[in-house]
Amino acid sequence: MANPFSIHKSTEQGLSVLALEGYLDAHTAPEFEKAVQGEFQAGHIQMVVECSRLTYISSAGLGVFMSFIEEIREAGGDIKICALAPKVFQVFDILGFSALFDIVPDLPAAVERYREAPVKET
Amino acid sequence: MKRNAALAAALAGVVMLTLWFGTYWPASHWTVVPRAQLLEKGRQAAAHFGVDVGGWQAYAVASVLKQGAAPLQLRITYVAKESKRAAEIGFDSSGALTYWRAPEDERGPKFASNEAAAQAAFQYMAGAEAARYQSPRRSAGDDAGEDEYEFRRVPGAPFRERIKVTAKDAAVERVERKTYASLSDEDDDDDDGYWGILAALSGVMQTAGFVVVLSVFILWVARKSISGVFQRRMAAGTFLIMLAALLLGSGWDKIHSVNLEHDTPGVVAFYTALTMLLYAAVGRGISAKARPKWMSLEQLCLLAPVAKATGESIAAGVLFSPLLAAIPFLIVACGLFPGSSVWPQEAALLYDRAPLWDSGEMKVFLVLLLFFGFVVPALERLVRFGWLRWVILLPLGTVLFAYVWRGVSGPLDAALTAGLLTLALFWFVWAQFDLLAVLTMQLAGGFVMALLILGQKHEGAWIFVLALLLLALAALWCYRRGQEVAQGDPLATNPMLTGFRAEREKLLAEFSVARRAQQDMLPQAMPEIPGYSIAASCTPSLEVGGDLYDFLNLQDGRIGIGVADVSGKGVPAALYMTLTKGLLSSVTKNSSELGPVVEEVNRHLHSVTRKKVFVTMALGFLDAKKRVLECVRAGHNPMVWRQKGKGLTTLVTPGGLGLGITGSKVFGAQLKVEELALAEGDAVVFYSDGITEAMNASLEQFGEQRLMEAVERADSLEATAAHDSILGEVRSFLDGVHPQDDMTLVVLRVGG
Numbered sequence: 001m002a003n004p005f006s007i008h009k010s011t012e013q014g015l016s017v018l019a020l021e022g023y024l025d026a027h028t029a030p031e032f033e034k035a036v037q038g039e040f041q042a043g044h045i046q047m048v049v050e051c052s053r054l055t056y057i058s059s060a061g062l063g064v065f066m067s068f069i070e071e072i073r074e075a076g077g078d079i080k081i082c083a084l085a086p087k088v089f090q091v092f093d094i095l096g097f098s099a100l101f102d103i104v105p106d107l108p109a110a111v112e113r114y115r116e117a118p119v120k121e122t
Numbered sequence: 123m124k125r126n127a128a129l130a131a132a133l134a135g136v137v138m139l140t141l142w143f144g145t146y147w148p149a150s151h152w153t154v155v156p157r158a159q160l161l162e163k164g165r166q167a168a169a170h171f172g173v174d175v176g177g178w179q180a181y182a183v184a185s186v187l188k189q190g191a192a193p194l195q196l197r198i199t200y201v202a203k204e205s206k207r208a209a210e211i212g213f214d215s216s217g218a219l220t221y222w223r224a225p226e227d228e229r230g231p232k233f234a235s236n237e238a239a240a241q242a243a244f245q246y247m248a249g250a251e252a253a254r255y256q257s258p259r260r261s262a263g264d265d266a267g268e269d270e271y272e273f274r275r276v277p278g279a280p281f282r283e284r285i286k287v288t289a290k291d292a293a294v295e296r297v298e299r300k301t302y303a304s305l306s307d308e309d310d311d312d313d314d315g316y317w318g319i320l321a322a323l324s325g326v327m328q329t330a331g332f333v334v335v336l337s338v339f340i341l342w343v344a345r346k347s348i349s350g351v352f353q354r355r356m357a358a359g360t361f362l363i364m365l366a367a368l369l370l371g372s373g374w375d376k377i378h379s380v381n382l383e384h385d386t387p388g389v390v391a392f393y394t395a396l397t398m399l400l401y402a403a404v405g406r407g408i409s410a411k412a413r414p415k416w417m418s419l420e421q422l423c424l425l426a427p428v429a430k431a432t433g434e435s436i437a438a439g440v441l442f443s444p445l446l447a448a449i450p451f452l453i454v455a456c457g458l459f460p461g462s463s464v465w466p467q468e469a470a471l472l473y474d475r476a477p478l479w480d481s482g483e484m485k486v487f488l489v490l491l492l493f494f495g496f497v498v499p500a501l502e503r504l505v506r507f508g509w510l511r512w513v514i515l516l517p518l519g520t521v522l523f524a525y526v527w528r529g530v531s532g533p534l535d536a537a538l539t540a541g542l543l544t545l546a547l548f549w550f551v552w553a554q555f556d557l558l559a560v561l562t563m564q565l566a567g568g569f570v571m572a573l574l575i576l577g578q579k580h581e582g583a584w585i586f587v588l589a590l591l592l593l594a595l596a597a598l599w600c601y602r603r604g605q606e607v608a609q610g611d612p613l614a615t616n617p618m619l620t621g622f623r624a625e626r627e628k629l630l631a632e633f634s635v636a637r638r639a640q641q642d643m644l645p646q647a648m649p650e651i652p653g654y655s656i657a658a659s660c661t662p663s664l665e666v667g668g669d670l671y672d673f674l675n676l677q678d679g680r681i682g683i684g685v686a687d688v689s690g691k692g693v694p695a696a697l698y699m700t701l702t703k704g705l706l707s708s709v710t711k712n713s714s715e716l717g718p719v720v721e722e723v724n725r726h727l728h729s730v731t732r733k734k735v736f737v738t739m740a741l742g743f744l745d746a747k748k749r750v751l752e753c754v755r756a757g758h759n760p761m762v763w764r765q766k767g768k769g770l771t772t773l774v775t776p777g778g779l780g781l782g783i784t785g786s787k788v789f790g791a792q793l794k795v796e797e798l799a800l801a802e803g804d805a806v807v808f809y810s811d812g813i814t815e816a817m818n819a820s821l822e823q824f825g826e827q828r829l830m831e832a833v834e835r836a837d838s839l840e841a842t843a844a845h846d847s848i849l850g851e852v853r854s855f856l857d858g859v860h861p862q863d864d865m866t867l868v869v870l871r872v873g874g
Contacts, residue, residue, distance in 0.1 A: 060690050096792055
């Protein structure tokens with residue numbers, strides 16, 4: 001049985017918000033990849049990935065974040081990640097993503113972070 | 123946890139039964155006449171009524187009356203071999219004659235009139251008590267020349283009794299004595315009280331369930347036939363089931379009316395097997411999530427390679443069964459339900475010729491299959507909200523189980539509480555184990571009751587000791603000989619897909635080459651480090667995997683120990699795994715400094731990997747003499763450090779990013795090296811997330827906590843034994859579920 005996964009797109013104060021729901025694994029990662037690519041090509045380079053309903057992420061899912069981040073940052077944009085469940089956050093954290101990405105508690109915090117630092121300083 | 127729960131349940135059940143069976147089992151107070159003696163008594167009674175049943179075939183059946191003062195009723199049918207004439211005789215549990223029906227056309231001696239015949243029969247039945255009866259009331263019988271005479275006992279006795287004689291053509295046709303426990307009891311048979319309502323409710327539920335199962339099955343077959351996956355084997359199975367449906371005629375009702383008293387065990391077994399097959403077929407189709415619960419049962423039915431889980435399920439069923447048998451006693455003994463008593467349904471076993479057969483009620487197995495194999499998974503699939511599922515399941519299950527088990531008679535609240543407890547116990551066993559465990563518990567519970575009943579009054583209890591022993595042996599055998607079930611691989615277990623076998627074989631052959639190549643790349647032997655023991659393994663979940671462990675002989679004399687995990691699975695991951703291994707060994711040719719080595723590997727990986735692939739790695743450089751282990755963690759799971767002397771278990775979590783993620787200086791800035799000062803008896807465990815994220819059928823992960831506890835439990839073991847013990851704990855946690863991810867485990871032990 002395929003694990004359910006869906007993406008809900010919206011905009012929040014000019015930022016493009018992708019809300020993820022369900023299982024992000026090797027089967028569902030291409031869908032997420034397409035969504036990020038779509039936003040990027042449409043010129044929406046300031047993205048927030050909202051994960052409050054993301055229940056699981058595998059390494060393939062993490063790979064999607066990585067595959068675009070350099071290009072997006074070169075273009076002056078960023079991906080901020082918000083509202084991670086503790087278990088999912090642990091996966092990001094073990095891999096060291098907290099050093100690479102802005103990970104914030106919720107959407108307003110992500111908006112705030114874009115105001116402070118449009119691109120994460122590394 | 124599961125094992126302890128099962129042992130505790132077994133202990134609790136045995137204790138409760140030991141304490142309460144003698145006190146609360148109603149039949150403890152009955153006199154039981156041995157079967158042979160009873161048959162002889164029957165012959166004498168028949169002779170009195172003028173029929174010689176010597177040499178006739180005798181069938182004895184026992185049943186339990188709810189309101190009877192002497193609840194156990196025994197009915198013997200004598201059948202003349204040649205003429206097929208039959209006479210019936212009944213006794214109650216005190217041995218008193220309660221029933222006589224003469225064979226047709228052989229009604230014994232003629233009297234002067236119907237009344238005279240009735241009086242003679244009455245005198246015989248009542249004996250010295252005859253004076254305590256009122257004069258009879260006569261009513262016309264159904265046939266011409268037939269009269270019924272009813273003799274009622276004078277009121278005032280603690281019980282009410284009447285003797286009814288039917289006489290025809292001046293000869294005795296039928297005699298019946300009925301005794302009721304209390305004066306308030308209606309002397310009508312059909313007073314079932316709330317049991318009637320419970321019976322009706324549960325009947326409706328069962329019938330509805332059966333109809334739904336049948337419809338879903340027919341739809342499923344239709345769909346499979348259309349999509350062309352329908353195989354010969356399934357066709358044969360379907361044909362059998364259709365035949366069964368046909369034979370069953372009115373479906374569920376008929377199977378309920380299959381009567382142990384009249385039908386041979388073979389007929390009952392046939393109906394039962396076919397219905398179970400039907401449920402099994404539908405259960406498989408209904409929900410992929412429910413599959414694990416069906417697994418053991420399926421394996422057993424197919425006589426397929428017996429799995430470890432099969433053994434565990436059977437063992438669990440046996441261990442939980444005394445508790446199931448003890449539930450009615452608990453209800454009665456707890457004192458909360460005055461007026462309740464244990465319902466001595468199984469007492470009928472006392473006169474059974476084949477008690478082993480009758481101890482398990484087939485209907486109950488079917489209800490269990492229907493409920494846990496079908497209704498629960500269907501609801502899980504159809505009803506989104508957990509609470510709503512419970513709102514539906516709880517009353518449904520309570521009523522169903524209260525009626526079907528009928529462990530307690532008395533007030534309605536006692537019956538419903540018994541139903542609720544039974545449901546809860548079955549639910550627990552189902553959730554912790556699976557369907558096979560549930561069915562085994564029911565079977566073994568019947569054995570336990572039969573053992574107690576027969577053990578108290580009768581010989582023949584040994585057969586149940588034997589049956590329970592056999593179950594335990596079967597469990598042990600399955601567990602010892604069993605294999606892990608390859609559940610994650612649908613092709614291996616789904617007979618619907620046999621058409622793809624050939625193609626699959628070809629692919630498998632190619633994979634096995636790749637797999638061998640990959641396994642060859644792992645170190646062939648553990649390094650020999652004086653004063654240390656070390657053990658390692660890597661189990662890919664698919665044919666080839668992305669996990670890796672390696673040992674390195676560094677230029678400065680230290681030993682490198684590494685575990686790495688490539689993102690993703692299968693062939694691409696395996697290719698990157700090979701690359702990582704090569705990089706690691708070539709980089710360490712030039713440098714023995716941990717930080718720079720890892721940074722170098724990262725640089726290479728970042729330049730060659732496609733952007734979304736990364737590698738996580740835990741790497742330690744061990745100075746064997748100084749007992750110092752330098753560690754880094756490049757985005758990998760933390761290492762477990764067990765300090766035996768201090769009694770500490772910690773996760774070693776120096777900062778660090780995954781390899782290949784970024785080529786910038788961020789990597790170096792994040793990477794921290796941690797030094798562990800090892801002591802005698804310490805252990806350091808490297809592993810991949812396949813261990814901590816191993817998920818069992820209840821979707822729980824093994825997790826770091828369990829891993830750390832497993833490491834602590836292996837304290838006294840050298841590396842190989844510790845490694846096997848930890849992996850064993852993961853496997854028993856998985857309980858037959860095939861690992862979803864590669865599992866790599868390296869154990870380093872100081873000393874030994």
